[in-house]
Amino acid sequence: MTDGFIELDRVEKVFDVRRKTGFLKRERRQVRAVDSLSFTVARGEMVGYIGPNGAGKSTTIKMLTGILTPSGGRLRVAGIDPSRERTRLAHRIGVVFGQRTTLWWDLPLIDSYRLMHRMYRIPDDRYRANLDRCVELLELGPLLDVPVRQLSLGQRMRGDIAAALLHDPEVLYLDEPTIGLDVISKAKVREFLRELNAERGTTVLLTTHDLQDIEQLCSRVMVIDHGRLMYDGPLAGLHEAGESERTLVVDLEREVPPIEVPAPARVVRVEGPRQWLAFPASQSAAPLVARIAADHPLVDLSVREPDIEAVIARMLRSREDTPKPPTEPAAA
């Protein structure tokens, strides 16, 4: 195994589940949430960690933070065994859950930060510098005296990201950091994370259902399904594996017959002067736009990304369809 900042070697997590099947009758069942999972993440990498519902993403993150203990295998974060030294690790990691807040609901935002300053025993100068930086980049100034319950979802999310960074963590786990945010808030959060990674070299593991989060932030993406790693590589490779397509929507000056473009791009819908063209998601839209613009005056255009669930589903299906090599030599 290569030397990584986050290292998993054949990690397992099995849950014992008891289900009531009748009066006084209980059935015991085992759920293998993580199944012989191995990967490494180098210091400073930004990696997308995606998969269908119930794939084992949260269970992995919980093991990485030390909340859950693996049933088997070896796991290290910054050389630390998370479940054995959870408190020591807490000083080196930050966690943001999009669906939950770590802030005190009834207190003004700044009071949550003051409490964290004490809880994590952050040296005063470090706390001040980190807070100032987060306030500036995440535009939190006007929000500091507002009780958390009065913040919008996007404001609260920015508040939560700042809270996770006050103690200067070397690694940040982000679980759906842009869920429910408007376009402007999403852009702010992504821009901030990019800067954080570039300036501080913070390692980021990002779970998301938004393909643009991955596209704009991660050079590498890992896909997990049934607790197993199904893909590890660049996003373009994932698109190729699933042969996924993006859609170019063009508004022309007037109605024309379906535009002729080189395959595999093709017009899939026409409505008045608006046409929809599908093209491979692993390719740039630029040559297609140039080709159309050369023959037809363009009024407007946009590119629609495929749904992350659809991309994963197609990749998993293509894997299932690939013939497997025989496990035993065929009889002569």
Ligand SMILES: Nc1ncnc2c1ncn2[C@@H]1O[C@H](COP(=O)(O)OP(=O)(O)OP(=O)(O)O)[C@@H](O)[C@H]1O
């Ligand atoms: N505490 C638990 N007890 C029993 N089973 C669990 C527990 N936590 C998770 N599981 C099961 O483990 C599997 C993986 O769940 P996990 O929450 O890790 O998936 P996920 O990829 O995060 O899904 P989602 O995208 O829906 O959040 C699921 O089958 C889930 O039902």
